[in-house]
Amino acid sequence: MGLEEKAGNLGFVTTTLEAAVNWGRTNAMWPLTFGLACCAIEMMAAQASDFDLSRFGMEVNRPSPRQADLMIVAGRVSRKMAPVVRQLYDQMSDPKWVIAMGDCASSAGVFNNYAVVQGVDEIVPVDVYVAGCPPRPESLIHGIIMLHEKVKREKLAPRSKANAIRFDESGRQVDRIGSR
Amino acid sequence: MAVAEKGVAERRTAIFNSGKNGHVSPGAFPTPQQVAQAAREITVPSPRQVIAANAERMKNSSEFEQSMVLNMGPQHPSTHGVLRLVVELEGEEVVQLAPDIGFLHTGIEKNMEAKTYQQALVMTERTDYLGPMINNLVYALAVEKLLDCPIPPRAQVGRVLLSELTRMNSYLVWLGTHALDLAAMSVFLYCFREREMLLDIFELVSGARMHTSYIRPGGLAWDFPKEFKETVQLFLNIFPSRIDEYEALLTDNPIWKERTVGVGKLNAVDAIALGASGANLRATGVPYDVRKLFPYSGYENYDFRLITGTEGDTYERYLVRIAEMRESVKIAQQALDNLPDGPYATSDRKIWPPPKEEITYSMESLIHHFKLWTEGFKPPKGDAYVGVESGRGELGCYIVSDGSNKPYRVHFRGPSFINLQALPHMAKGQVIGDLIAMLASLDPVLGEVDR
Amino acid sequence: MALDNETVKARVQGQFGAAVLEASEYRGDLAFRIQPDDLLPIVLFLRDSADLQYIWLASITGVDYLGRDPRFEVVYHLRSLANQHMVVLKVGVPEAHPHVPSIVPLWPTATYQEREAWDMFGIVFDGHPDLQRILLPEDWDGHVQRKDEPLVYEEVAFSFNHDDVDAQKPYAKE
Numbered sequence: 105m106g107l108e109e110k111a112g113n114l115g116f117v118t119t120t121l122e123a124a125v126n127w128g129r130t131n132a133m134w135p136l137t138f139g140l141a142c143c144a145i146e147m148m149a150a151q152a153s154d155f156d157l158s159r160f161g162m163e164v165n166r167p168s169p170r171q172a173d174l175m176i177v178a179g180r181v182s183r184k185m186a187p188v189v190r191q192l193y194d195q196m197s198d199p200k201w202v203i204a205m206g207d208c209a210s211s212a213g214v215f216n217n218y219a220v221v222q223g224v225d226e227i228v229p230v231d232v233y234v235a236g237c238p239p240r241p242e243s244l245i246h247g248i249i250m251l252h253e254k255v256k257r258e259k260l261a262p263r264s265k266a267n268a269i270r271f272d273e274s275g276r277q278v279d280r281i282g283s284r
Numbered sequence: 285m286a287v288a289e290k291g292v293a294e295r296r297t298a299i300f301n302s303g304k305n306g307h308v309s310p311g312a313f314p315t316p317q318q319v320a321q322a323a324r325e326i327t328v329p330s331p332r333q334v335i336a337a338n339a340e341r342m343k344n345s346s347e348f349e350q351s352m353v354l355n356m357g358p359q360h361p362s363t364h365g366v367l368r369l370v371v372e373l374e375g376e377e378v379v380q381l382a383p384d385i386g387f388l389h390t391g392i393e394k395n396m397e398a399k400t401y402q403q404a405l406v407m408t409e410r411t412d413y414l415g416p417m418i419n420n421l422v423y424a425l426a427v428e429k430l431l432d433c434p435i436p437p438r439a440q441v442g443r444v445l446l447s448e449l450t451r452m453n454s455y456l457v458w459l460g461t462h463a464l465d466l467a468a469m470s471v472f473l474y475c476f477r478e479r480e481m482l483l484d485i486f487e488l489v490s491g492a493r494m495h496t497s498y499i500r501p502g503g504l505a506w507d508f509p510k511e512f513k514e515t516v517q518l519f520l521n522i523f524p525s526r527i528d529e530y531e532a533l534l535t536d537n538p539i540w541k542e543r544t545v546g547v548g549k550l551n552a553v554d555a556i557a558l559g560a561s562g563a564n565l566r567a568t569g570v571p572y573d574v575r576k577l578f579p580y581s582g583y584e585n586y587d588f589r590l591i592t593g594t595e596g597d598t599y600e601r602y603l604v605r606i607a608e609m610r611e612s613v614k615i616a617q618q619a620l621d622n623l624p625d626g627p628y629a630t631s632d633r634k635i636w637p638p639p640k641e642e643i644t645y646s647m648e649s650l651i652h653h654f655k656l657w658t659e660g661f662k663p664p665k666g667d668a669y670v671g672v673e674s675g676r677g678e679l680g681c682y683i684v685s686d687g688s689n690k691p692y693r694v695h696f697r698g699p700s701f702i703n704l705q706a707l708p709h710m711a712k713g714q715v716i717g718d719l720i721a722m723l724a725s726l727d728p729v730l731g732e733v734d735r
Numbered sequence: 736m737a738l739d740n741e742t743v744k745a746r747v748q749g750q751f752g753a754a755v756l757e758a759s760e761y762r763g764d765l766a767f768r769i770q771p772d773d774l775l776p777i778v779l780f781l782r783d784s785a786d787l788q789y790i791w792l793a794s795i796t797g798v799d800y801l802g803r804d805p806r807f808e809v810v811y812h813l814r815s816l817a818n819q820h821m822v823v824l825k826v827g828v829p830e831a832h833p834h835v836p837s838i839v840p841l842w843p844t845a846t847y848q849e850r851e852a853w854d855m856f857g858i859v860f861d862g863h864p865d866l867q868r869i870l871l872p873e874d875w876d877g878h879v880q881r882k883d884e885p886l887v888y889e890e891v892a893f894s895f896n897h898d899d900v901d902a903q904k905p906y907a908k909e
Contacts, residue, residue: 138359139365141390141413142413145457146493146494148461148476149479149480152472152477152480153473153474153476153480154476165361180388182390182734184387184389184872185358185388188358190907214407215391216887216889218394218885218887218888219390219391220391226904227907238413238494238495240493313788314790315790316782316783319842320782327843327864328843329865330850330865333865385870386870389870395886398886557842557843557844558844559792559793570816572791572816578819668764669821669823680794682810682812684798693798693799695794695796697812701847702844705843705844705847734870735870
């Protein structure tokens with residue numbers, strides 16, 4: 105029906121804008137170069153020769169949060185580091201996602217004590233939790249693929265009301281609520 | 285970037301031939317007077333002091349000779365973790381700098397006090413996460429010193445073998461990230477290729493890749509699997525040629541030499557005054573290796589050389605570590621060849637649980653097993669300090685026992701924590717681009733710095 | 736020439752006499768218990784004597800013996816590389832006046848370790864160039880490794896109280 109019938113074998117395909125955008129987002133997702141503890145080593149191992157994360161379009165790490173889409177919180181977050189992590193998250197441009205890699209980032213793992221934030225979800229909203237201490241590179245890759253699946257199903261509508269861009273009746277942009 | 289007077293080839297030969305005759309001459313260590321002199325000159329500034337000093341300098345200088353304070357980290361691709369450096373710069377030149385640490389403070393020492401001796405073991409490998417087996421070892425040795433518990437030869441030799449494999453693992457990550465920081469991407473990929481082989485060995489013996497908890501107070505967690513010998517032998521056969529590969533990529537590489545030769549010099553006296561240890565100290569020419577000077581786990585029975593450099597610059601630290609990897613292969617080969625049969629843990633039933641078969645027919649064994657896994661063992665009152673040579677220097681563990689089943693106080697002397705103090709001294713007057721090379725060659729692991 | 740415990744014990748006790756409150760040997764480690772005021776002369780003697788040469792400071796650490804007097808103890812481990820020997824110095828520090836002379840002028844390597852002992856136990860090292868927190872945030876209250884400080888500040892969620900804890904957990908917003 106529709107365009108497909110008219111186009112015949114002309115060599116192009118049609119899709120929804122949403123699917124095209126999400127396809128682009130999943131296959132060129134840039135993680136922030138940001139390691140905290142032991143999990144960072146396994147994150148490096150996942151990007152190195154044996155596991156080769158670039159098979160999933162994830163090899164371009166960005167040291168600047170402004171250019172990154174994905175924050176992999178790899179390791180325990182101490183109370184001294186927590187404000188830094190939140191600031192990095194705030195500096196990332198929308199749309200952005202967070203993977204809590206490892207038990208420490210998910211729930212503080214074995215470190216139930218004064219120094220460690222009991223789960224990074226107290227500071228930043230987490231999309232995917234990866235279990236393990238540290239998770240094997242395969243687990244991280246699985247977590248990343250899970251995130252890709254999640255992103256593929258996202259709507260193009262603003263991800264949250266707080267950050268939505270609003271327009272008045274004449275089509276002029278009004279202040280973003282929740283922007284800083 | 286000064287190119288040293290001595291040719292690179294001669295330096296390499298000198299390092300690879302160092303320690304050949306095997307003995308340590310006392311003249312090689314600095315004298316107390318030299319240390320006292322160095323101590324008067326060296327300061328380790330704090331971030332607050334650097335900022336205050338800069339503000340003072342800004343007040344008295346004209347518009348054109350102003351310096352600036354630059355903040356590096358805690359999120360920075362080349363600070364090897366969450367290290368923050370407060371650097372005062374005059375143009376490109378580092379006037380002074382101060383590391384700000386604690387961003388990974390995990391409360392491990394306090395947390396270990398709340399666990400029994402067996403449970404606290406899992407905390408140890410999370411300090412220096414690149415050398416898990418050596419961290420297990422130092423804790424196990426300290427607890428065994430408190431318990432005064434002899435270890436069977438199979439466990440002793442196995443511990444040495446695993447420590448050396450861990451050291452290679454640790455050096456491989458150091459080499460990979462050091463090269464990556466100086467823009468040599470392929471070395472990183474090669475190093476991690478060999479590291480995967482080592483992690484496969486760790487997984488074979490313990491079931492985990494990184495946090496193994498395999499060396500335990502009293503012996504080894506369980507016996508080596510039957511494929512162990514041939515897997516390690518395969519690795520040891522391959523590895524020397526792989527070290528040649530890294531050397532072919534780096535040792536004579538003009539870019540590598542330009543970035544490392546003469547960069548971040550540290551002399552022997554300053555290194556001693558700053559408490560440096562490990563390859564950072566040996567590259568300055570001080571023949572201090574805990575394995576040689578204060579042998580543990582039977583290291584005195586192995587034939588290996590104590591590698592020392594002379595210049596103490598970044599290039600020398602690189603060469604010393606490369607040479608030590610080759611020595612590690614030698615030690616591991618000797619340990620593998622001489623791995624005796626026999627029990628893998630102590631037979632003291634108050635420390636190590638009885639085998640499963642014994643529990644089924646012996647009431648006493650059942651009680652021992654139950655008591656061990658509910659209460660744990662109770663070392664007598666006292667305190668013990670044990671130092672071992674980890675991938676970064678002397679890793680010390682100080683345990684105080686109050687006679688209960690939980691350690692009263694555990695303290696780790698993290699070699700990275702101490703070595704990091706040398707950075708402000710090394711970096712003075714160097715350009716900021718070389719700061720990355722110096723930091724990478726010091727090889728700090730932030731988990732151990734902050735604990 | 737390797738030193739042994741007997742020689743070192745005789746040397747130090749011969750030099751300082753009653754200043755050494757106790758010389759003990761446990762599992763082969765020689766330890767001297769001393770007063771804070773005697774620390775600097777003894778350390779200087781150990782470092783600078785030609786036959787001892789304890790030039791390498793291995794570690795400084797604090798221990799909190801709650802309920803004992805003196806409450807705190809600062810433990811120094813010194814290694815003589817030329818003589819392949821280690822001594823331990825234990826300095827008792829009373830809770831009312833937790834002051835120890837700093838040995839940063841003798842070894843710059845003490846800078847971080849003394850800051851750590853201050854951060855964790857609140858032991859003041861007189862003469863330290865800038866004694867401030869090193870591992871914990873600067874605005875932290877208290878000294879965490881003291882025995883009367885709690886280990887845990889957040890309640891742990893088990894299956895029986897999961898919902899209550901979860902309801903109070905400060906989850907982050909976008």
